[in-house]
Amino acid sequence: MEIFPVLLIAIPLGGAFLIPILYKAWNRLAEIVAGLCLAAVLALSIYLAFFLVPGKPLVYLFGNWPVPLGIAFTVDRLSSFMLLVVSILVFFSYIFAIRYMDHFTGSGKFYTLYLLMLVGMNGVVMTGDLFNMFVFIEIASISSYALVAFGTEAEELEAGFKYMVMGEIASMMILLAIAFIYAATSTLNLADISRSFAAMDKTPGFWFVLILLMSGFSIKAALVPFHSWLPDAHPSAPAPISALLSGVFIKVLGVYAMARILFNVYGVSRASYPAVFNALLILGLASIIIASLLALYQKDYKRLLAYSSISQIGYIVLALGIGNEFALIGALAHILSHSLGKGLLFLTSGSVVYRVGERDITKFTGGLGKQMPWTSLSYNLGALSVAGMPPFLGFFSKLFIILGAVKAGFIVPAVVAGLFAVVTLGYLLKITNKVFWGKEGIKGIKESPFVMVFAMVSLVVLLVAGGAFFFWLKPHLLQPAADVLLKGTEYAEIVFRIGAGG
Amino acid sequence: MKGMTPIVKVVARIVGGFIFIYGCYIVLYGHLSPGGGFAGGAIIAACFILSRLAFGTTASQEKSASISSSIFESTGGLLFLLIALLGLFVGGYFFINLFPSFGTPGRLVSAGSIPFSNIAIGIKVAAAILSIFVVLASTKYIFKE
Structure with missing residues (x-):
C-alpha cells in the first residue's frame, strides 16, 4: 500500500x-494500453478509498527527502475519496470512448491526452506540495485544452482557445499566489505552510493571497462570475471528455484544491473567519440561481448540461460555505453523485450525437426513446438523480446540504437549494420532452453499440446502488473524508509526525 | 519549402554543428552549471529547426519528421520515468538517487542519476519543440490539399 500513490501517477x-x-504498429494497441492502465488505476483507488485507515494518511517521500525538504505525496481519506470519484468516471468514460471515438481520427493522440489528464487530476488530489499541485493543475489543464479542441472544427477551436485563455489567467493567479506564499514562508510544503500561517500576522497581504487563490480556483471551478468559458468549452469536447470535464475536472481542480487550501492550509473555519465562508456562500448561491435560470433557456443538448454543471458546482461550494459537518458530508456526497450523474448525462448526449448527429433539441421531433430505449432510460434516471429525487444518490447529497444549512441557521440558502432542485428537474426534463418522449421518432435510428450502452447502464447502476447503500457509504467513505476537512490544521501535525522522520 | 539563399545555407552549415554540440554541453553539464535538460534540449531543437528552415523540406520529409520526433519524445519521457522507477525498485523510493557517492563532486562524473535525468529530459524537450515546429510548418501542406 505504501507505493500506491507512486503507481497512481507512474502507471x-x-x-x-x-x-x-x-499505436503506430497497430491502432487498437492505444485502446488496449489505455484500458489496462485505467483498470489498474481503478483497482488501486478502490482499495485506497475503502482500506486506508482514517487519521493515518500515506505520506510518500520522493527520493526519501523528509517532509519540509522534498516533495511528499499525502494521501488521506479525502484524497482517496477524490481518487475513487476520478477513477470511476474516467474508467467508464473510456469504455464509452472505445466506440464513440470511431468518429474521430488520431485515437493514439486522444488516449495519450486522456491518460495525461488523469495523471494531472490524480496528482492534484494526492500531492502535499503547493508548487507540485500547480504543476499537476497545468498538466491536467493543458491536456484538457487540447481535448476540448480535439474535433478541430472552427467552433471547437474557438471554444478551446477561449478556455485556454481563461484557464491560464486562473493558473497565473495561482502561480502569483504561490510566489507570494513562497516569499513569505520560504516553503512550499502544504503542511509547513500551514504551520507558518498559524504563526503569522493576519495582515491585508495575507488575505490578498487567499483572494488570489480563491479567484484562481473559482475560475477553474467555473463559479458564476467566472463561468463564461464553461458553456463553450464543455459542449465542444467529444462526449466522453465532456463527461470528464463536467464530472470530475472542475471538482478536482476547483473545489478540491479550494477546500484543501481553505480548511487544511489556512485552517479557517466558520467560527473563526465567517467572512471567508460568507463569500463562498454567496458565490455558491449566485451559481445555483443564475446558472439554473440560464439553463432553462438553452436549446443545445450539451450546452444545457454545461449550465447545469455550473449550478451543481454551486451546490457544492454553497455547502463548503456553510462549513458544518452535515454540509461537508453533503458536499462530498454531491461531488460523487454529480460526477456520476452529470457524467452519465453527457454520455447519453454522446450516444444521441453518435446515432443522430444533431445537438439542437428544437430540431428533434421526440420519440427517440422508442428507438434508443437504453439511452432514454439512462438519461431519465440520471436526470432524476442530478435533480435530487429519491431513491438516487443525488437525493441524499442535496438532502444533507439542505440539512446542514438548516442546522447552521441559514434558512434562505436552504430554501433556495430546495427550490432550485425543482428548477433543475425542469430544465433537465426539457430534453426528455423534446428528444426522448413522444410517438414518432426519426426513422432509421437504432440503439448505440453495446459498449456505449454498457458504460451508461453501469453508471445508472452505481447511482441507484449509491442511493440504496447511502447509509453504508456515509460512515465508510464520506464521514472520514469530511473529518479531514473538519480537523483543519491538524493535517499539518499528522503529516509532520509521519513524514518528518525520513 | 524551397529553402533560403546560398548565404543562409552556408552559414547554417557552419554553425549547425556548433549549436548541436553547445546544446549537448548544456545538457551534460546541467548538474554543475546553469542550464540542464530543458535549456539544452531547446538549443538542440534550434539546430534542427535551423537546418530545416535554411535548406527547406518536402511534404514527405515533414511527415517522417513528425513521426520520428513523436517517437523520440515518448522515448525521452519513458526514460525519465524509468530512472524514477529504477529508484523505486533498486533504492526503495521513487526518484531516489541511485549512486549518490559515485564520482567527485564538482566534476562531470558526479551527482548520481541527475545527469541521466537531464539527458532524458533533453531528448524529450528537443523532440517536443521540433515536433511543434514540424506541425506548424506542415499545416501549409494540409491546407493545400
Whole structure:
C-alpha cells in the first residue's frame, strides 16, 4: 500500500508515453494500453478509498527527502475519496470512448491526452506540495485544452482557445499566489505552510493571497462570475471528455484544491473567519440561481448540461460555505453523485450525437426513446438523480446540504437549494420532452453499440446502488473524508509526525 | 519549402554543428552549471529547426519528421520515468538517487542519476519543440490539399 500513490501517477504516465510509440504498429494497441492502465488505476483507488485507515494518511517521500525538504505525496481519506470519484468516471468514460471515438481520427493522440489528464487530476488530489499541485493543475489543464479542441472544427477551436485563455489567467493567479506564499514562508510544503500561517500576522497581504487563490480556483471551478468559458468549452469536447470535464475536472481542480487550501492550509473555519465562508456562500448561491435560470433557456443538448454543471458546482461550494459537518458530508456526497450523474448525462448526449448527429433539441421531433430505449432510460434516471429525487444518490447529497444549512441557521440558502432542485428537474426534463418522449421518432435510428450502452447502464447502476447503500457509504467513505476537512490544521501535525522522520 | 539563399545555407552549415554540440554541453553539464535538460534540449531543437528552415523540406520529409520526433519524445519521457522507477525498485523510493557517492563532486562524473535525468529530459524537450515546429510548418501542406 505504501507505493500506491507512486503507481497512481507512474502507471498512467507510462501508458501515456507508450501509446504514441505503440499505436503506430497497430491502432487498437492505444485502446488496449489505455484500458489496462485505467483498470489498474481503478483497482488501486478502490482499495485506497475503502482500506486506508482514517487519521493515518500515506505520506510518500520522493527520493526519501523528509517532509519540509522534498516533495511528499499525502494521501488521506479525502484524497482517496477524490481518487475513487476520478477513477470511476474516467474508467467508464473510456469504455464509452472505445466506440464513440470511431468518429474521430488520431485515437493514439486522444488516449495519450486522456491518460495525461488523469495523471494531472490524480496528482492534484494526492500531492502535499503547493508548487507540485500547480504543476499537476497545468498538466491536467493543458491536456484538457487540447481535448476540448480535439474535433478541430472552427467552433471547437474557438471554444478551446477561449478556455485556454481563461484557464491560464486562473493558473497565473495561482502561480502569483504561490510566489507570494513562497516569499513569505520560504516553503512550499502544504503542511509547513500551514504551520507558518498559524504563526503569522493576519495582515491585508495575507488575505490578498487567499483572494488570489480563491479567484484562481473559482475560475477553474467555473463559479458564476467566472463561468463564461464553461458553456463553450464543455459542449465542444467529444462526449466522453465532456463527461470528464463536467464530472470530475472542475471538482478536482476547483473545489478540491479550494477546500484543501481553505480548511487544511489556512485552517479557517466558520467560527473563526465567517467572512471567508460568507463569500463562498454567496458565490455558491449566485451559481445555483443564475446558472439554473440560464439553463432553462438553452436549446443545445450539451450546452444545457454545461449550465447545469455550473449550478451543481454551486451546490457544492454553497455547502463548503456553510462549513458544518452535515454540509461537508453533503458536499462530498454531491461531488460523487454529480460526477456520476452529470457524467452519465453527457454520455447519453454522446450516444444521441453518435446515432443522430444533431445537438439542437428544437430540431428533434421526440420519440427517440422508442428507438434508443437504453439511452432514454439512462438519461431519465440520471436526470432524476442530478435533480435530487429519491431513491438516487443525488437525493441524499442535496438532502444533507439542505440539512446542514438548516442546522447552521441559514434558512434562505436552504430554501433556495430546495427550490432550485425543482428548477433543475425542469430544465433537465426539457430534453426528455423534446428528444426522448413522444410517438414518432426519426426513422432509421437504432440503439448505440453495446459498449456505449454498457458504460451508461453501469453508471445508472452505481447511482441507484449509491442511493440504496447511502447509509453504508456515509460512515465508510464520506464521514472520514469530511473529518479531514473538519480537523483543519491538524493535517499539518499528522503529516509532520509521519513524514518528518525520513 | 524551397529553402533560403546560398548565404543562409552556408552559414547554417557552419554553425549547425556548433549549436548541436553547445546544446549537448548544456545538457551534460546541467548538474554543475546553469542550464540542464530543458535549456539544452531547446538549443538542440534550434539546430534542427535551423537546418530545416535554411535548406527547406518536402511534404514527405515533414511527415517522417513528425513521426520520428513523436517517437523520440515518448522515448525521452519513458526514460525519465524509468530512472524514477529504477529508484523505486533498486533504492526503495521513487526518484531516489541511485549512486549518490559515485564520482567527485564538482566534476562531470558526479551527482548520481541527475545527469541521466537531464539527458532524458533533453531528448524529450528537443523532440517536443521540433515536433511543434514540424506541425506548424506542415499545416501549409494540409491546407493545400
